[in-house]
Amino acid sequence: MAARGRGAAVRWSAVGALVAALVALPSLLGALPATDTGVSxxxxxxxxxxxxxxxxxxxxxxxxxxxxxxxxxxxxxxxxxxxxxxxxxxxxxxxxxxxxxxxxxxxxxxxxxxxxxxxxxxxxxxxxxxxxxxxxxxxxxxxxxxxxxxxxxxxxxxxxxxxxxxxxxxxxxxxxxxxxxxxxxxxxxxxxxxxxxxxxxxxxxxxxxxxxxxxxxxxxxxxxxxxxxxxxxxxxxxxxxxxxxxDGGFDLVAAARQITGPALPLTLAGLDRRPVEGLPRGLAVYGRGVTLLAVVPAPGRLAGELRRALHASPGAVVDELGVRASVGPLGLMVVDRPGGRPYVLTGTVTTEALAAAAADMPELGGRP
The missing domain is CATH 2.50.20.10 (Lipoprotein localisation LolA/LolB/LppX)
Incomplete structure (x- = not known):
């Protein structure tokens, strides 16, 4: 009996070692040196x-x-x-x-x-x-x-x-x-x-x-x-x-179709406006590649929720332009102007760039 017990223990030890090896395999593969090539x-x-x-x-x-x-x-x-x-x-x-x-x-x-x-x-x-x-x-x-x-x-x-x-x-x-x-x-x-x-x-x-x-x-x-x-x-x-x-999600394009007033500028915060087919005049995207800035009209409820959330964010800036904050590389800003419609600026830009863009934005009208 003792011999059989020792044999079973050895076999189960081998199974346990195999399971442990399989579990560790992904991390072991990741630790292996990688082979580079001369590709540019x-x-x-x-x-x-x-x-x-x-x-x-x-x-x-x-x-x-x-x-x-x-x-x-x-x-x-x-x-x-x-x-x-x-x-x-x-x-x-x-x-x-x-x-x-x-x-x-x-x-x-x-x-x-x-x-x-x-x-x-x-x-x-x-x-x-x-x-x-x-x-x-x-x-x-x-x-x-x-x-x-x-x-x-x-x-x-x-x-x-x-x-x-x-x-x-x-x-x-x-x-x-x-x-x-x-x-x-x-x-x-x-x-x-x-x-x-x-x-x-x-x-x-x-x-x-x-x-x-x-x-x-x-x-x-x-x-x-x-x-x-x-x-x-x-x-x-x-x-x-x-x-x-x-789909019951927030429709950016539908909200932008309600916008009246002058067209959005061709450049904001030093970033050129992107030609995107099908976008209404109240919505625009600026920049290229990694650096993008979007101008999004915000219905009253969404603007209010974002405004409250941004106010509570660490490092939030509140001034006459609105409230803005950065979360890692993402910048967010709710812009409010007396008599105008609230809108959101967001993208992989600094809070300074958000403020510059808000200052250059035209007055937006339309149903809130």
């Missing part, structure tokens, strides 16, 4: 921009340290950038993919097709359909390192790019590409993108605010398979028993 910064950027049709599946995690002001209408956006978001992704292309956000209480799936997006909430068995617009609030697919990395690199100029070595990400060699924005208004110190040398897919993206050594946003793949998923995995049709509802 321009060449690596070109590889990223050519990777949008690469099919893959995997598991990604985004960690945001931005404690954004929360409002009833923008809670989901605040959650994306202030919490840890775990995502399972199947990607056949920009117009055919699925991203499931996994939480302790369940899952929410985002299915993109050629005509729009289905959002499926598993626990409530509720489906919501949305169609693409000229300007949309961030959604989980926008936080994937592959999506975010490509967008942030898409408009970077050659003098803003440099190589920064290599590291292991998701068991693959990630080649480092750094963006240091040139715009004086930018609140971003740098963006580091770690790129798979074989496919050009960004494996990890880190965004650093000026004056901070810790990333304000870090999104990375923990597991990645480079193969096109089956079409039935990304496709979605609501079950007959599902509840259907229209």
């Amino acid at each position: 910064a321009a060449g690596l950027r070109a590889a990223v921009l050519a990777s949008d049709e690469v099919g893959f599946s995997g598991y990604a995690v985004s960690a945001g340290g931005l404690s954004l002001p929360v409002t009833d209408q923008l809670t989901s956006v605040a959650d994306l950038f202030s919490d840890r978001t775990s995502m399972r992704v199947w990607w056949r292309g920009p117009a055919d993919h699925r991203v499931d956000v996994l939480t302790a209480t369940g899952e929410t799936g985002t299915h993109r097709d050629a005509l729009g997006t289905w959002t499926w909430e598993y626990e409530s068995a509720t489906a919501r359909r949305t169609v693409p617009g000229p300007l949309e609030l961030p959604a989980p697919p926008d936080l994937l390192p592959s999506t975010l990395g490509a967008r942030l690199l898409s408009e970077a100029s050659a003098d803003e790019l440099s190589r920064v070595g290599a590291r292991r990400v998701a068991g693959r060699d990630g080649l480092g590409l750094r963006v240091v924005p040139a715009a004086r208004a930018s609140s971003v110190e740098r963006v580091d993108v770690w790129v798979d040398g074989d496919s050009g897919l960004p494996l990890q993206v880190e965004v650093f605010a000026k004056g901070s050594a810790r990333a304000a946003l870090d999104t990375r793949f923990l597991d990645l398979e480079l193969a096109v998923p089956d079409a039935e995995v990304t496709a979605f049709s609501p079950p007959e028993s599902a509840g259907l509802r229209e």
Whole structure:
């Protein structure tokens, strides 16, 4: 009996050691030295921009340290950038993919097709359909390192790019590409993108605010398979028993259509206005690449909620222009003028840039 007991203990010890090794495997792979190549910064950027049709599946995690002001209408956006978001992704292309956000209480799936997006909430068995617009609030697919990395690199100029070595990400060699924005208004110190040398897919993206050594946003793949998923995995049709509802989110474009008065200027805070098809005169986006500034008309309720939240933010500035604050690299400002309509300035710009933009804004009219 004693001999058999000792044999069982040895066998279970071996099983325990194997389990421990499997659990530690991802961190061990990440600790392995990465192999760099001689690819230039321009060449690596070109590889990223050519990777949008690469099919893959995997598991990604985004960690945001931005404690954004929360409002009833923008809670989901605040959650994306202030919490840890775990995502399972199947990607056949920009117009055919699925991203499931996994939480302790369940899952929410985002299915993109050629005509729009289905959002499926598993626990409530509720489906919501949305169609693409000229300007949309961030959604989980926008936080994937592959999506975010490509967008942030898409408009970077050659003098803003440099190589920064290599590291292991998701068991693959990630080649480092750094963006240091040139715009004086930018609140971003740098963006580091770690790129798979074989496919050009960004494996990890880190965004650093000026004056901070810790990333304000870090999104990375923990597991990645480079193969096109089956079409039935990304496709979605609501079950007959599902509840259907229209998108009840804050419609930026609808609010902007109510604006009257002079057109928004061509330049704000030293940033040029972007030509975005379909935007009404009361809404505009300025800047390029990493440095962006949006002018958003705010209905009375939203303006009031944001105003109260900003007042409570550390370091908030309140003056005759309104109330403004910075949360990491993100600046937010509610502008109020006597007799005018409130509006919000927000983007990856400094609070000084927000104040300069507010001072140059024309009077906005329209229904509050």
